[in-house]
Amino acid sequence: MGVRHMGRGSTIFADPGKLPDRETLMNQVSPLPRTRTRSPLIAFQGVNHAFGSRPVLQDINLTIGQSEFVCLVGPSGCGKTTLLRMVGGLLAPQSGEVTFGGAPVRGPAKEISFMFQDYSKALLPWRTAAGNVSLALEAVGMPVRERGPRILELLTKVGLGAHADHYPAQLSGGMQQRVQIARCLAQEPSVLLMDEPFGALDAMTRQALQDEILRLIAVSRTTVIFVTHDLEEAIYLGDRVVALYPNPGRVAQVFDVDLPSPRNQLTTREHPEFLRLRRALFDFIREGET
Amino acid sequence: MKLLKGALLPVVLLILWEVGMRTHNVQSDSLAAPSQIVVAFWNAILDGTIARRTGETLRAALIGLALGSGCGLILSIVIGLVPPVARLMQFSIEVLRPVPAVALIPIAILTLGFGYGMEISLVAFATFWPVLIYGHAAITNIDAQLIDLSRVLRLSTTARITKIILPATLPRFFVAFRLAMAVSLIVAVTVEIAANPLGIGNELMTAAQSLHPDLMFAMVLWIGLIGWALNAGLLFAQRRLFGPAGGALTVQP
Numbered sequence: 290m291g292v293r294h295m296g297r298g299s300t301i302f303a304d305p306g307k308l309p310d311r312e313t314l315m316n317q318v319s320p321l322p323r324t325r326t327r328s329p330l331i332a333f334q335g336v337n338h339a340f341g342s343r344p345v346l347q348d349i350n351l352t353i354g355q356s357e358f359v360c361l362v363g364p365s366g367c368g369k370t371t372l373l374r375m376v377g378g379l380l381a382p383q384s385g386e387v388t389f390g391g392a393p394v395r396g397p398a399k400e401i402s403f404m405f406q407d408y409s410k411a412l413l414p415w416r417t418a419a420g421n422v423s424l425a426l427e428a429v430g431m432p433v434r435e436r437g438p439r440i441l442e443l444l445t446k447v448g449l450g451a452h453a454d455h456y457p458a459q460l461s462g463g464m465q466q467r468v469q470i471a472r473c474l475a476q477e478p479s480v481l482l483m484d485e486p487f488g489a490l491d492a493m494t495r496q497a498l499q500d501e502i503l504r505l506i507a508v509s510r511t512t513v514i515f516v517t518h519d520l521e522e523a524i525y526l527g528d529r530v531v532a533l534y535p536n537p538g539r540v541a542q543v544f545d546v547d548l549p550s551p552r553n554q555l556t557t558r559e560h561p562e563f564l565r566l567r568r569a570l571f572d573f574i575r576e577g578e579t
Numbered sequence: 580m581k582l583l584k585g586a587l588l589p590v591v592l593l594i595l596w597e598v599g600m601r602t603h604n605v606q607s608d609s610l611a612a613p614s615q616i617v618v619a620f621w622n623a624i625l626d627g628t629i630a631r632r633t634g635e636t637l638r639a640a641l642i643g644l645a646l647g648s649g650c651g652l653i654l655s656i657v658i659g660l661v662p663p664v665a666r667l668m669q670f671s672i673e674v675l676r677p678v679p680a681v682a683l684i685p686i687a688i689l690t691l692g693f694g695y696g697m698e699i700s701l702v703a704f705a706t707f708w709p710v711l712i713y714g715h716a717a718i719t720n721i722d723a724q725l726i727d728l729s730r731v732l733r734l735s736t737t738a739r740i741t742k743i744i745l746p747a748t749l750p751r752f753f754v755a756f757r758l759a760m761a762v763s764l765i766v767a768v769t770v771e772i773a774a775n776p777l778g779i780g781n782e783l784m785t786a787a788q789s790l791h792p793d794l795m796f797a798m799v800l801w802i803g804l805i806g807w808a809l810n811a812g813l814l815f816a817q818r819r820l821f822g823p824a825g826g827a828l829t830v831q832p
Contacts, residue, residue: 377731378730378731379727379730379731396730397730397731397732397733399733401731402731403727403728403731405724405727405728407724410722410724410725411724411725411728413725413742413743413746413747415746415747424732424742425732427738427742428732428733428734428738476732
């Protein structure tokens with residue numbers, strides 16, 4: 290994993306030989322932590338969980354503020370997805386508590402939307418793009434005649450206005466994930482949980498969708514918890530990056546991302562702070578693995 | 580061309596059969612020449628025997644199939660969605676499932692007597708199992724992510740069944756139904772041959788016992804044709820139903 294990121298990251302520079310060494314990077318400390326005035330919306334308090342005899346999460350304490358974009362990174366087995374499922378109400382922690390808006394999460398909530406990793410299994414193959422978005426509207430009991438215009442509006446928002454009648458099998462992976470985004474937006478969520486949503490997409494499509502998500506949530510001020518393997522993606526998207534250690538999953542370190550918004554695929558990824566974080570995060574994950 | 584090649588062997592055999600019977604001038608109580616079978620078949624159509632007997636067999640088979648597969652469908656959804664019920668039923672299912680339906684014919688005669696009731700019950704018993712077992716497998720094989728999706732969207736139980744579970748498993752249920760239909764015809768005819776004074780099976784037995792091999796063979800031929808037609812009809816329906824939207828969903832047994 291590490292090799293892939295180094296390889297890809299270094300192509301950003303015209304001359305990789307001029308890369309500042311690690312010491313220089315680590316000493317260029319920006320004025321962090323940035324003061325945050327956001328009220329906590331989601332909180333993990335002393336969360337422990339095990340699958341059978343294998344502990345997957347150990348003493349997780351984490352708060353996530355209103356309208357914050359938090360990325361969870363870490364190697365396989367660090368419990369990223371488990372954390373996400375707990376917020377989504379799909380899984381109850383064995384000990385400790387997960388709260389949403391101050392109240393313990395007891396099950397899936399209307400305000401919390403979940404975007405799944407595997408688009409080929411998260412859409413209903415027997416329904417068109419419009420039909421899949423409609424499912425979320427049917428779930429909240431929206432009358433039939435109001436659904437049509439709302440579906441078209443949502444699909445247009447994600448750039449699929451012309452593909453409403455297509456079945457998932459007729460759409461590319463990126464387009465299928467756009468349908469999933471539209472279905473999530475149909476819920477009008479205040480929290481969006483995303484489980485490696487772009488992991489299976491090619492690099493160009495992934496970057497387009499990253500910008501798409503940032504654009505969409507900038508308008509709605511949605512809180513996002515985003516699970517990813519990709520460190521650069523985490524820095525690019527997040528206000529904060531939470532790095533986890535595996536076996537059992539523990540919060541290792543939290544990195545504040547102080548990069549100008551809106552993000553830009555070229556200038557953000559060339560920003561010294563981006564490079565500093567990338568190096569710091571990469572070293573950190575590598576240390577965790579050894 | 581393909582059809583022509585396929586037809587070559589049976590046609591040659593039929594001709595050999597016909598020629599053999601005629602040249603040796605066979606007078607048999609158990610064999611009949613193809614031409615005699617065709618004549619007997621034609622006469623059976625003309626005097627209404629075919630229509631009446633087919634009606635009787637299909638009536639028993641299809642009502643039994645509807646009852647058996649309907650119950651199988653409902654129970655498979657219940658045990659698929661409520662694990663405690665599955666654990667409760669597992670032993671009973673494992674014990675009852677291997678019992679051949681025809682082994683129950685004596686019991687069915689004793690309790691229900693001759694007639695439709697007995698035949699329908701046995702067909703229902705036989706068709707219940709394939710639908711239950713296949714259906715249960717289909718439901719437990721639904722992708723976990725689709726179940727998560729239904730939970731995240733907070734679908735009601737009814738909506739979860741009608742909007743996610745049934746459409747996701749329908750192709751597999753359809754395959755189970757095709758199997759069950761073949762079973763229904765087998766069991767109906769078997770019950771008629773063994774005991775019940777109804778239907779094609781009974782006509783077949785009567786023809787054999789009254790030394791009419793031509794009519795007997797005509798009935799065998801006719802049963803084969805019915806089975807083939809029913810399966811072809813369901814195959815056609817399956818392609819029409821699951822062709823465009825669920826190419827990946829079309830499951831072959």
